[in-house]
Amino acid sequence: MVTPTAISWLHWIPVLPLIAAVYHGLMIGIVRRSTPRWFVIGLSCGTVFLAFLASCAAFGALIGMPEDQRLLVDDVYTWIGSGVGDQVISANVAFALDPISALMILVVTGVGFLIHVYSIGYMDDDQRDDKGFQRFFCYLNLFTFSMLVLVLADNLPLMFLGWEGVGLCSYLLIGFWYSDSDNAYCGSKAFVVNRIGDFAFLLGLFALFAALSDAGTPTVTFREIEANFDKIVDATVTILGTQYRLVNVVGVCFFIGACGKSAQLPLYVWLPDAMAGPTPVSALIHAATMVTAGVYMVCRMSFLYAVAPEASAVVAWTGGLTAVFAATIAVTQTDIKKVLAYSTVSQLGYMFLAAGCGGYTAAMFHLGTHAFFKALLFLGAGAVILAMHHEQNIEKMGGLWKKLPRTKWVFLAGTLAIIGFPGFSGFFSKDEILVAVWVSDVPGHQWLYWMGFATAGITAFYMARLFFMVFLGKLRAAADVRGQIHEPGASVFYPLAVLAFLSIVGGIMGVPQIYGDWLSVGDSNSLASWLAPVLPEAAPHALEHSTEYLMALGTVGIAASGVLVALFLYVRNPDLPEKMAQLLSGLYKLVFNKYYVDEVYDALIVRPTVALSDTVLYQVIDTRVIDGVAINGSANAVRSLASGALKYLQSGLTQGYVFLMIVGAVAIVGWLLR
């Protein structure tokens, strides 16, 4: 167990954005006076930038420490204190910085800052309501705060606070343009689906805490849980008559929570709909940060999953299936943001696939690189949407290669990164994942490998399709916007440039060992050695270097073929896809309608629930039982009793009351002294 070193200023990293959020909230909600935009921008971006600087400083402080002592804790105050004797628990507002959370805060504040800057330009022309600009930045700051609390939390309850906070902000931002009821519906959907996951998360938390209490060490702090974990490794729990190992139950519960937050099967349905929010939100929340919370949590609890093979298998298989499943849907989508949304689901599946197979480092690596290139892609898509005057259908784009001379290059960088073009960041992280899957001992890991392999190909295909349809070919835009297509402003472009740079070279932080010599970045995977103190590596690399080269070559091959097919279909023969869709109309329809998952959910869950609520709960329970019996009934009973009998006591003669009072007092005292 690492001895924590105290640090006094760590809490400023989350608090800085909170200050801005609270200020904006007060101004909007209570003062109700508009603030100048330059001040809103300065405060929001400034605080996030300061938080980024502080994160860098904290990162530096961590680097300067001995490798096995890298843990900084800022214990602010006792948040929840309970219990007596040796059964005391205290959940403190305490922030802990270890290698894994250091990585996270850099991503959150760094990418978050870029997206804040991007939002200045993106939201500038938003005229839908007058306070919208400030409200947007209020939510963004609040989100940054919540996410930082989530990743820095020293204990599970505080992490859950951040977990709920990001969910709330997600809801607020998806429904940002709430005057449109569709957007509000999407926000509610995200919230409700997340709630299902959160419920499971809480169950897991309670089960874990109960087990630890039984073992005599009640605690909710991560490192204390880890230190006392051997006491509950063999604990069992009985559910419906069957005995399960506690770690498996807790692991699955936590993973269901992660499914909700990170949009895995079967709880992914909210993420594509979440594209209703403004594009920076999609980039920040639904690509770069919030959705990775689940992955982060699984890695944070890796000591648990390392000893829970069944739970890990669930994680891996869910991740693998999600990756393939979402990738196939992305192939047919025509909305630029939806394509990217399904791509995100698919990539998150990748991360879980890695985490389930014990490749926590690979998962974190892909998390980081994905944050860069997916943020880039989303923001780039936002730039395209801006240029097209809020047109999101890729079938109405095309031929923007000439019109957007700067944006096309950054978008190309993002596309190459996600496809896994050799040397780009996605290439390294995807390889790491596939290697981790290949060497793991999860049941059916070969199948998982081939699923991942196939996903790489499909990903390459749909990303290439997206790029070709947007930038190449004929200009298919509507006539009225055709002449007005323009490059977005500086505040939109420069974040893109930075992200593009990161997408290209971001892979350097975790270049696998086999390329280490070529790229002169040291003898081993630097990210792995950075994370080694906190993340257990399930199995050592038992692969020959030649096998690894071969696998990398295979991946590049399948990706290249995906790109070539897309080139063939969408650039060479633009009429062909239409024909193919008609030829395979059944399959096409199935995929195009996202396998009818939403419809199935609607029929199986939403409609019965609504029907039950409406007929039984509302018309019977609420109207008849609660209103009729409990409220009106008790009132009627009191009224009839009072008007029938008790009213005669109300004589209006005060002296009578005095008499009764005295008699009552005498009776009570007499009874007490009997």
Next chain:
Amino acid sequence: MPIEEICKTLFIILVIVAGLAPIITWIERKQSALMQDRIGANRADIGGITVLGLLHPMADVLKLMTKEDVVPQGANRMMHMLAPLIAALPAIIAFGVIPWGGIYSFGDTTIKMVAADPDWGLLYIFAIGSIATYGAIMAGWASNNNWSLLGGLRASAQMISYEVTLGLSVVGIFMVFETLKLTDMVMAQDTTLRVFGFIEVFGGTVPAFLDWVRLPAWGIFYQPLGFVMFLTAMMAENKRPPFDAPEGESELIAGYFLEYSGMRFGLFYMSEFIEVIVIAGVVSTIFLGGWAIPFLDQATIIGGIGSFMGEGFATGLCVILHFMTFMLKLIVMIWLQMLLRWTLPRFRYDQVMNLCWKGLLPLSIANILITGAVMLLVRG
């Protein structure tokens, strides 16, 4: 303390005070004459001898005693008769705790120049003062006269209001002297106060020549604001001008004692003058050092004179000196009240109440806070 002794001393005080009160009427007449540039009471004579008008009080008493005692029709006879007594009695028995001198020992016997010296002496004065309200209320009620009733109402409202301020304005003094016992208060004032002592509070040292700059350790120097407020509230309790709204000659004819004549009127009249003495006594005891001679404390006198004239003689001399000092202060305070009474115009009734609730009450509370803060600073 044995009850018989208290009764005895009270009797002596009654004689002194009852004799003093008529003389004060003379003082007042002379004072007002002086201020209004006239000669004033000088007509009463016995065979042509006027003795500066000192015969006027005697003439007054004679005249009041021989007047008919009228009870108006429809009045409550018993209450009408009782009211003047109830008005006068508290004023007289308030003297019970005022120290006319210190505590002296002649060999084995100890002499206290105070009738009763309870721990709660000052509270006793407040309690007695609060009973004094009843005289005015009863008189106003029992006379069956609307003017009187109004006067009684005003009297009760005014006195009950000023009692609050009265109590709060001396809390600062309680805090400074840490006692409610009047003799202890005076003894605490029988010393000197280093004017530049405050330098030590801030960590400095007082130069020797400045250390000689001293004041008598009187309450007025500790609590100047308290002194002003206490005197004001006491005078308002007494219902004399400028706080004479209950009597209000220009509005209510004579207020609550409008329907009184003869000696009963005289009792009301006398009680006011006795209260003037009470005020003078209490104020000089609390704020002006009572019997204490400035810069000359009891031990110094007895030690200094006793060294060559004998202990017993020195103590006796000390008693006389102290008594004289107290009487001097008493007279000065009486004179001050006369001066105020003939200088200031009357307050209107609402002004009286505003002064109390909106002026003096907040001030007195602020005074307590400031005193507490300063004491915390000085004494730690």
Next chain:
Amino acid sequence: MEVSAILFYIFAVMAVVSALGMVLNVRNTVAASLSLVVTMIALAAIYVLLEAYLIAVIQIMVYAGAIVVLFLFVIMLLNLREDDFAPGRQWLVKFGAGLLGVFVLIQLLKLVGPGLPEVPVVPEGYGGYRQLGILLYTDYVLLVEMASLLLLSAIVGALILAKRNID
């Protein structure tokens, strides 16, 4: 019998007589309240005999000096000379009240009964302001705070009730 006992019985009789005078005086409310003052003062004297000096003084200051004066003030302000109410079923009320009173009195006296210990000699400083004040501001400080809040709310309540036009 010692002096203090004689005084006690004198004041006790005074208190009872004037209390009865207050309750039985149906003609004159002012006289009734003045009877109450006499009871208060007699009680204060009894407190002195029981060596609760501070309470005695406060009893006079607050009850006699403030509370009953307020009663008188209101009576005079409203000019309630006599209360000549229409006769009601008063004999029943009075009979019942008397019966109840006798019952309660017998119960109370039975409750106390004989057998209380001898009255001890009081320790030094008993009943003075010093000990009471120290206790009030240490052990009972919460009580003092509560009392201050109660008084504040009473002031506000009285103001609201007595104000002519609330707006």
Next chain:
Amino acid sequence: MVPIEHVIGLSSILFVIGMIGAATRRNLIVVLMSIELMLNAVNLAFIGFNRLWPGTAEAPALDGQIFVLMVITVAAAEVAVGLGIIISMIRNRDSVNLEEVSLLRW
């Protein structure tokens, strides 16, 4: 000093007198005064019992007296509010007769 039983006896008598007054008198002011009398009777009992168990000089047991102080405080508050009620009653009903306040009667 007289035995405390007599003090308590006096207290009981005053209490019962006040009680009878509160129960029989129809003048609201007198009823309020009767309640004051009852409170005073209770105070007397407190003082009497406190006299019986006075504690020591080091550890004084003055709970009875402190309670009396609180009762006096409550009485003062009660009178302030009670007289406010009387004034508003006079204003609305022009009477202090308790029997006329029967608006809430059935």
